[in-house]
Amino acid sequence: MSVSTLTPVLSAQWDATRSWTLATYEAGGGYAGLRHAFTQEPAAVLATVKDSGLRGRGGAGFPTGLKWSFLPAPDGGPRYLVVNADESEPGTCKDVPLMMATPQYLIEGSIITSYAIGCHHAFIYVRGEVLHVYRRLLRAVEEAYAAGYLGKNIMGTGYDLDITVHAGAGAYICGEETALLDSLEGLRGQPRLKPPFPAVEGLYARPTVVNNVESIASVPAIVMGGSDWFRTMGTEKSAGFGLFSLSGHVVRPGQYEAPLGITLRELLDLAGGIREGHELKFWTPGGSSTPLFTAEHLDVPLDYESVGAAGSMLGTRALQIFDETTCVVRAVTRWMEFYAHESCGKCTPCREGTYWLKAVLRRIEAGQGSMEDLDVLLDTCDNILGRAFCALGDGATSPVTSALKHFRAEFEQHITAGACPLDPAASALFGYPPRDAGRLAGQMAGTVQA
The missing domain is CATH 3.40.50.11540 (NADH-ubiquinone oxidoreductase 51kDa subunit)
Structure with missing residues (x-):
């Protein structure tokens, strides 16, 4: 490259x-x-x-x-x-x-x-x-x-x-x-x-x-x-150049301005690859509100049509890169906490749906979930998608449904083992304490009682 x-x-x-x-x-x-x-x-x-x-x-x-x-x-x-x-x-x-x-x-x-x-x-x-x-x-x-x-x-x-x-x-x-x-x-x-x-x-x-x-x-x-x-760059239907924002577990995170249609594999070559000693686990092609991709999508051209055909959205080209040390349940839970907090509350599907997605995900992350909770997550997403007043609700469902599609086994491990199978602190880009399972469970209990 x-x-x-x-x-x-x-x-x-x-x-x-x-x-x-x-x-x-x-x-x-x-x-x-x-x-x-x-x-x-x-x-x-x-x-x-x-x-x-x-x-x-x-x-x-x-x-x-x-x-x-x-x-x-x-x-x-x-x-x-x-x-x-x-x-x-x-x-x-x-x-x-x-x-x-x-x-x-x-x-x-x-x-x-x-x-x-x-x-x-x-x-x-x-x-x-x-x-x-x-x-x-x-x-x-x-x-x-x-x-x-x-x-x-x-x-x-x-x-x-x-x-x-x-x-x-x-x-x-x-x-x-x-x-x-x-x-x-x-x-x-x-x-x-x-x-x-x-x-x-x-x-x-x-x-x-x-x-x-x-x-x-x-x-x-x-x-x-x-x-x-302008059309000499990019693809026929996705013309021109764009800023691709690489963050997370890469050697050289930052902005890479390239033609639309470039692949993550090519961008990773430019960015020095995944941090030494680790391998790609999952990534977002367009920010946290776009369905997750995995290593099998490394060669998907990053243009609107190709990313859409592969099951996600190009979005804002915010490529968040996560290696194998990252707990996908924790990542999705953190994103859902953001969307639940930022929901404006105008429509019921988004206001109530993101609230319950956050609560159920917290329960699973704390190791106190059940297999039925996985169906509850999918059912709640189904009741939000296409029914929310604006795109916030739809976008909030994307990381949940795509994570269950690609990493259902990891969700099940949290449930059967009663805890995260990974060390959350190991994935940190900078030092911070792992989330306290007892505190998460307490928040969940308070939510249900409320």
Whole structure:
């Protein structure tokens, strides 16, 4: 495997001196895409992005240019661009480093996108806990205003645009686009009933495009290089490059920007492989809300179609790698604790379902489960899947059902042995005490009584 497999575009300047500054960005060719976009009509810019085959990099994989084209014809009122920077899926860690290292990519992409869709006020909704990113974005916007890339009559074109950076309050549900819009309006972040979709009635009941950070940041390179250039990377239906986030039991965890369709085996070669003396047990192709893969899936091309055909989802390309020392029951239980905590409570299947999945998993992890509990887990997942108000409920079932599919024997060992067959502390990437079975059992008992 050669490092030529990598396609550094968004990450090309990450190692530059003071890469986050406007001066460094411009020295590397920054804002050439915007200048090129201003030589075209907005419809032509939209067509370029549409023809490129760029698909949403936030997880759903919906064609970006097609999403823009869903906006109704102008009616004289405002329309908005909202950038979803509320990255909070366990294992997902691509947007935060992108915004920290080169925030101007996102700013330039937002300006080009706004120009293409006829927007004059864009919003970047960033997760409130990442205060360092929030401050960096604020500074990047200030620099763009000072250089004349934002504000009135941008670069003498007569086009006006303002960008507002908004810090969320830290709810995972606000990563769902309509919950994000409610939060941005000052309401409690809960998903809206669709239709109407945001393209028709979004922010302040006006036509709105909501896109992920990486999707928007990819736009300047596409406008500058052209749709044919973008399609030289990736696959026919999953074109272009993307950031693959490797974490867990790998020698060199981090961000690897590569064409869609690369395999985990190839990425592991680039990352130095699994930590010495160990072997791959399971991994997530797109974050904790995507069905688990095992070593038998090492050569599945990481594109939307191939991963889907293999039984999972590409999601946010958050590749969490776990070796044979990891207890799959413990990992799934920890994820379910997160989803149960982050459920907004709006719909019964998700609110009650994640609550009971967490409780039953805790009982099994504590060694006090029964074989019937495995059927209860699957039955509960069946009652959540396809019945929840938004994708949080569906995603929460994925690690449970896939873990039982691939590692049912390990769940049964917890039940028959009355304890975890593995040493939980042995899998730690850094020292922390193993979870106390008695405490878990006590929490479970309290849950049942409640």
